[in-house]
Amino acid sequence: MTEKAVILEVNERTCTVVTADGDFRQLELQGNYRPGQEITLPQTVKSTYRYALVAACLLFFLAAAGLWGKWMNPAVAAYVSLDINPSVEIALDKQNIVMGLNPLNDDGKELATGLQIKGKKMDMALQSLMVAAISKNYINTGGENVILSAVTTLSGSTDTGLDELIRESLEACLEKGNVKAEVVVGNIPPDTREEARKAGMSAGRYMIFMNAVKNGKSVRPDDFKGNIYKIQQDQKIKVKDIVEGGHSPADHKKPGRVSSPVKGLDLRDSADTGEYTFQDRGRSDFGEHVNKGSGMSIEKDSKEKEVNEKEVNEKEPGKKVVKEKETEKKMDPPKAEKDIISGKGEPDGIWPEGSEDPPGQDPGKEDKGRE
Amino acid sequence: MLPVNIMEEKLASAQSGDSQAREDLIAAYRSFVMRAVVKVCGRGMEWSRDDELSIGLIALNEAIDRFDDQRGVPFPAFARLIIKSRIMDYLRQQSRHNNLSGVSLDDFDGQNLSFIESSQAWDLYLQQETEREREEEIGRYKKLLNDLEICFDDLVKASPKHRDARATLLRASKLLSDERHLFSQLMSTGKLPVMALSRLAGINVKTIERGRKYIIATSIIWHFCEDFLYLCSFVKLPEKEARN
Numbered sequence: 001m002t003e004k005a006v007i008l009e010v011n012e013r014t015c016t017v018v019t020a021d022g023d024f025r026q027l028e029l030q031g032n033y034r035p036g037q038e039i040t041l042p043q044t045v046k047s048t049y050r051y052a053l054v055a056a057c058l059l060f061f062l063a064a065a066g067l068w069g070k071w072m073n074p075a076v077a078a079y080v081s082l083d084i085n086p087s088v089e090i091a092l093d094k095q096n097i098v099m100g101l102n103p104l105n106d107d108g109k110e111l112a113t114g115l116q117i118k119g120k121k122m123d124m125a126l127q128s129l130m131v132a133a134i135s136k137n138y139i140n141t142g143g144e145n146v147i148l149s150a151v152t153t154l155s156g157s158t159d160t161g162l163d164e165l166i167r168e169s170l171e172a173c174l175e176k177g178n179v180k181a182e183v184v185v186g187n188i189p190p191d192t193r194e195e196a197r198k199a200g201m202s203a204g205r206y207m208i209f210m211n212a213v214k215n216g217k218s219v220r221p222d223d224f225k226g227n228i229y230k231i232q233q234d235q236k237i238k239v240k241d242i243v244e245g246g247h248s249p250a251d252h253k254k255p256g257r258v259s260s261p262v263k264g265l266d267l268r269d270s271a272d273t274g275e276y277t278f279q280d281r282g283r284s285d286f287g288e289h290v291n292k293g294s295g296m297s298i299e300k301d302s303k304e305k306e307v308n309e310k311e312v313n314e315k316e317p318g319k320k321v322v323k324e325k326e327t328e329k330k331m332d333p334p335k336a337e338k339d340i341i342s343g344k345g346e347p348d349g350i351w352p353e354g355s356e357d358p359p360g361q362d363p364g365k366e367d368k369g370r371e
Numbered sequence: 372m373l374p375v376n377i378m379e380e381k382l383a384s385a386q387s388g389d390s391q392a393r394e395d396l397i398a399a400y401r402s403f404v405m406r407a408v409v410k411v412c413g414r415g416m417e418w419s420r421d422d423e424l425s426i427g428l429i430a431l432n433e434a435i436d437r438f439d440d441q442r443g444v445p446f447p448a449f450a451r452l453i454i455k456s457r458i459m460d461y462l463r464q465q466s467r468h469n470n471l472s473g474v475s476l477d478d479f480d481g482q483n484l485s486f487i488e489s490s491q492a493w494d495l496y497l498q499q500e501t502e503r504e505r506e507e508e509i510g511r512y513k514k515l516l517n518d519l520e521i522c523f524d525d526l527v528k529a530s531p532k533h534r535d536a537r538a539t540l541l542r543a544s545k546l547l548s549d550e551r552h553l554f555s556q557l558m559s560t561g562k563l564p565v566m567a568l569s570r571l572a573g574i575n576v577k578t579i580e581r582g583r584k585y586i587i588a589t590s591i592i593w594h595f596c597e598d599f600l601y602l603c604s605f606v607k608l609p610e611k612e613a614r615n
Contacts, residue, residue, distance in 0.1 A: 004605075006505075006509075006601070006602065006605050006606075007509075008509055008512075008513070008523050009509075009513065009523045016523040016524065016526075016527055018526075018602070018605075018606060019606075020605060020606060020607050021534060021537065021606075021607060021609075022530070022537050022541050022589060022606050022607075022608075023530050023532070023537060024523065024526035024527045024529070024530040024585075024588075025527060025530075026524070026527045034502070034506055035505070035506050035509040035510065035513075036502065036504075036505025036506040036507075036508060036509045036601065037502070037505065037506075038443060038505075038605070
């Protein structure tokens with residue numbers, strides 16, 4: 001739209017004009033104007049400039065808002081579940097900053113009350129959790145404890161070193177608090193975590209449960225609620241070997257005789273997801289940790305090792321005889337189940353519905369011994 | 372003086388052969404011709420007595436034929452230039468008649484003139500003349516505003532940026548310029564009769580107060596339309612008011 005104007009007054013650098021619709025304006029002087037002269041206003045240029053400016057501002061704010069949003073609410077990079085008896089899960093971003101804490105059972109809720117770990121670094125958050133667990137007597141200061149932690153990176157990669165960081169943090173906490181506990185840290189692929197979530201279990205528990213299923217034991221998910229150490233005793237299993245030995249539940253070829261009582265847990269379907277390989281790393285660590293003064297008696301240790309070896313054997317194909325024997329032994333259900341794993345309480349956004357494709361798992365870590 | 376848009380309609384139909392429209396135009400511009408001729412000759416005129424007035428009417432008729440809005444000159448200004456030019460011709464002829472009785476170069480002179488007028492020289496003359504008139508007009512406008520203690524910078528500040536707001540003030544200023552009594556009050560005291568205008572236009576007193584200088588400046592254009600021919604025809608009133 002071109003607008004015309006009549007020059008009224010010419011100053012040094014500006015001129016005053018009146019437009020055809022009666023608007024008096026001051027313009028920058030362009031060329032040699034004389035009063036009374038009729039000119040065409042550079043209206044379009046001006047308005048496009050203005051629109052461009054507005055658009056630029058808008059874009060800037062959108063970009064800023066986007067960045068701000070991203071900064072304030074970064075994407076979840078990993079989930080770390082923690083099972084003692086209370087089961088909780090924390091979500092971490094790329095910088096290992098805690099983005100949220102999700103209790104997975106009633107004790108988990110109890111543990112989480114009053115804890116402010118969102119926005120803290122992971123090690124500080126774990127420390128707070130451990131301190132809370134000790135002070136609320138979830139960790140038996142005088143006896144045996146197992147702390148099971150399952151790490152799920154959403155990218156699926158397992159060599160992020162996150163598992164080692166967690167182990168170090170937890171062990172440091174325990175040492176400080178002068179508490180004896182076995183720390184078990186395992187990597188779990190995102191799809192397995194998702195299955196666990198559907199089953200209403202923590203990823204760590206789900207791993208043990210599925211291992212038991214795989215081994216043909218007649219077990220119920222309920223058997224894997226409650227204190228991890230107790231489960232270990234009741235089921236006569238060694239959590240460390242299961243979790244750190246690289247046996248993901250999706251690894252099994254046969255779901256066994258047990259059909260899952262949990263809705264949404266299709267054992268056969270999950271059988272072929274992903275390829276998992278063993279890696280026998282970190283064996284040398286074993287002795288070192290044992291020498292650090294294990295609280296267990298040698299007898300007990302060796303006894304456990306026996307069971308352990310059996311388990312390991314079972315993992316090899318063609319050793320079905322031992323498996324049968326094991327199954328008979330473990331028929332009786334566990335007792336003293338006081339905790340119910342709750343599948344609810346998913347905070348918005350951080351615990352999304354879907355998860356990423358199954359990547360290859362590389363659960364390398366072997367025994368590190370007990371403390 | 373006719374409102375600009377009505378004048379343009381009449382002009383267009385007169386040019387395409389509507390004799391009634393032409394009669395209307397000439398009737399409407401009679402007094403305009405009178406004032407233009409008086410200005411050129413520098414003495415009082417009477418319709419029944421002076422030939423100059425007849426020549427002025429003939430020139431107006433010619434202006435209707437020759438007017439072309441592509442030139443960017445408003446019709447009254449164009450007509451005035453033609454009238455002026457014709458009167459000058461006439462006066463020159465008269466003086467020749469008086470001085471060189473007998474030998475007549477008139478015919479030749481006249482032909483020559485009309486030849487020049489139809490050529491580019493006439494366009495150039497018209498352009499230069501209108502430029503001069505425009506500049507002179509703005510100068511007069513500025514002086515008149517200065518007498519009322521208004522400068523153009525004030526108007527830049529006072530003129531509403533929004534078209535609707537401007538239309539409201541322009542409506543008020545048009546009413547003011549038509550209201551003889553109120554307008555003469557403005558011109559004699561230099562003060563805008565805000566209350567009276569507020570009642571007349573049905574506009575908030577505050578609005579009028581705020582647009583005081585703008586209303587005064589524009590109402591002057593409407594009221595002295597003949598003196599500010601270019602401005603008056605350039606600045607358009609909002610649609611509704613232009614009809615009245």
